[in-house]
Amino acid sequence: MENLLQVEGIKTDFITTGKRVEAVVNASFDLKRGEIIGIVGESGSGKSVTMLSVLKLINPPGRVVGGDVRLAGIEENILSFDSKGEKMRNVRGGRIGMIFQEPMTSLNPVLTVGYQIAETILTHKKCSKAEAKQKAIEMMKAVRIPDAERRYNAYPQEFSGGMRQRIMIAIALAADPDVLIADEATTALDVTIQAQLLEMLKELAQTRGVAVIIVTHNMGIVARYADRIYVMYSGSVVETAETDVIFGCPEHPYTRGLLAAIPRLNDAKDRVLVPIDGLLPDASNRAPYCAFYERCLYRKNSCAKMPIPKLTGIGTNHFVACHLTVAERAARQAELLEREQRKTPKKQIREETCIEVRNLTKRFAVRAGLLQKTVGYVHALEKVSFAIRRGETLGVVGESGCGKSTLARLIMRVYAPDEGEILFHGRDIAHEKERNLKDVRREVAMVFQDPYSSLDPRQTAESIVGEALKIHHLCPDKEAYGKRVSELFRLVELDPELRKRVPHEFSGGQRQRLGIARALAASPTLIIFDEPISALDVSVQAQIINLLEKLQAQLGVSYMFIAHDLAVVRHISDRILVMYLGQAVEIASCEKLYEMPLHPYTQALLSSVPTADPVLERTRQPLKLGGEIPSVLKRPKGCPFSDRCPKAMECCHILSPELVDMGEGHMVACHLYGGK
């Protein structure tokens, strides 16, 4: 057999409350020795379930009902093995290692990490306990855990998320498997840590000759690391090809849709994102025809009459599950392109300042002991200054713990700052009493990250959206109120007929629209978005981004857009503020920042983000940024970035640099650029 792993027609069902949910309908893929393949798809596409099915790790009520999995060296279909039997156990861990998404919960909290690594070795290798321990320590060194001998006896909770994921990798690789499955292994981590881990994973795979399956929803990651890609949609593989082909000339309408929906770092600034309209089909009630039919821009009426399309070859290693011919799709694409030639709506930025923040500082007291005595301070925010003009979008980026959310809460005056001024239309509200803040509360609104928990599940959509109208007495009578609510629904492109529904009857994207409508209710002049789209699927993200751009052009409202996805921030923002450990390290216009980042941290951040463009990726050398993201509790002396900075000088460890204007409003806080 030429392939190391060959998977044919996996089919997995979950039986819940009498319904049969077909999570995976038809997933096939193959893997050669030493290869890295990517399996991409949105949530609900069945990519993780497929991987768990291969290892027979599906728990009841789930059940693998069909499929054939061949692994080199084993004569039988490994799905026919007893899931708890010895043959299957030899495959798991021994031949195929797996890394899971959640580093926080995937390790056993009551066992030492050393034991957890050694356990895999003892299970699959004939060796003594002492040898297993030796090997486990070697593995810990291989995944670059500092001080491995001593930390052998540490428990998982003594490690950071990135370190735990390294330990997961050590566990998965400990018994020298042939295949490593990384199931969204870096999704929960910050970008610089994600880049560190993926680079290490690739290196380890190459030196040990392990083939890797990367399962992710992030197109950038597969563009950078995968040799071949499988695209999954609603439980089936719809297209597979080599990475360059998938990104260069995708054939399946879904792949094309997906690529049109995501913003990229190298996009033209005014590129319109094309969302995929509609929702995933209901997996418990599948139609007998193509699953993408309902959302497909290329469909023909005949598609609904034909059975579910099978993967057919159209080039070397290029297979597509679509009834249309290549020529038909090309013709339709030309048609669509002609129609889609619209640009992002033009917006007006006025010179007038909406909000200005000067030297904003917030410290939280750390208390300890019986009497809760203050033993120190967490510097959540240190002297941050910036301004947002009317109608402008300021993007705020930075990794976890950089103070993005604290900043938002200070401007919302959830907290009062310790120092500094918040000038809202020229008036300092930093220390204003709550009762004097009512008009400010009307003018500043917020949209939250999680569309599921940020809406009251017991309120109707109407009262969620209209509450602000009542609080601020903006509508003289019932009629005006009803009219305004309908108007708000229409603004966010929701049907006003849905106003009597409660949040759980809406999809994730619709809920986020409700959140936006709620923020818009009192006609604010500033809206703060705290990671508004990171909980949504790619195709829905594009819808929300487009909506936000439209609303800004229409209403002239200013945005403060907090996010960690640099491509999204770049797409939507006019200017960008980069934060690190509570300090502003760089502020610049969007074009300037991405073309010519000055601060070493900004440079590292940008190079850590993989772009959904494999050709460009090959030319980029990811800037290696070592170290962990330091905790605000242990802030290094001098410049906060000094201990990770590749260009750190002596003075960086002593003195914290100030923001210096490098011309045209490009501000940077770094000693490299002459600041004292």
Added chain:
Amino acid sequence: MLIVMLIISFGVFMLVSLLPGDAVYAMLGDTISQETYDMVYHELGLDQPLLLRYGNWMLGVLRGDFGTSYQFHMPVVDLLKTRVPITIFLSILATLIAMPLGVLFGVIAAVHRGKKIDTVITLTANACSCLPQFWIGIFLMYIFSVQLGWLPSFGFTWPWENFGQHILELIMPIICLSIDGIAGIARQTRSSMLESIRQDYVRTAWSKGLTERSVIYIHTLKNSMIPIVSLLGVRLSYMVGGSIFVESVFSIPGMGSLLVRAITSKDIPVVQACVLLTAFVTCAAYILTDLLYVLVDPRIKLTQKD
């Protein structure tokens, strides 16, 4: 714990002082003369103010002097010396038996969730924790002593006195005492196992290719033990309480039966001593539980290090 014990001691003292019935009559019978009554009343210190009496009593207690039993006319301490070890022995033995059996049944039920064996264990456990202990005691006694005549229906012998006799006499009381514990621990284990079995790290354990034994007993059970251990302290104090019934039913000369007799005969110093001791054992059991936590859960550390 010190504060809890102080409050309890005061409660115990007050409770008995405020009870109806007169200590002197309880001690000497109600046919004594007024003079004798006054003399004894004074001797017992009952003419002193309440708080002072409490203070004196506490001082005595701290010195190991619980006063003199009205009924047996001997120091309470000497009475307790022979009886408390029996009760503690019974309770600890019952807990030690209940713990592994309960955990075992709970694990079996959780692993075979939804199957027949799970239903049987869960139903039996629910039924057993509803049955009152004295009822089980009498029921067992009826079958094994009265009908079959296999086991003695009363008495207690230390194992070093007569080992065979010891075992025979102990079987029924121990079953009686531990059955509730087994049922409770089994139920707790089952639900806590089902909780852990769904966790991501259990999936990780399976993905390593471990045997079912390792996954269940190392990865799952170790995590499930945390709530079970918290139950252990409660169980131990239940056992001490339960011994009151069991010792009465099987006429075992332990602290429980002593307490019952003391209450019916208004032997106040004995009641006070017994209740105080029970409270002490309960508190100690809870402290022991907290210490055990440290053993099972590495996330809890006694000393805070930087």
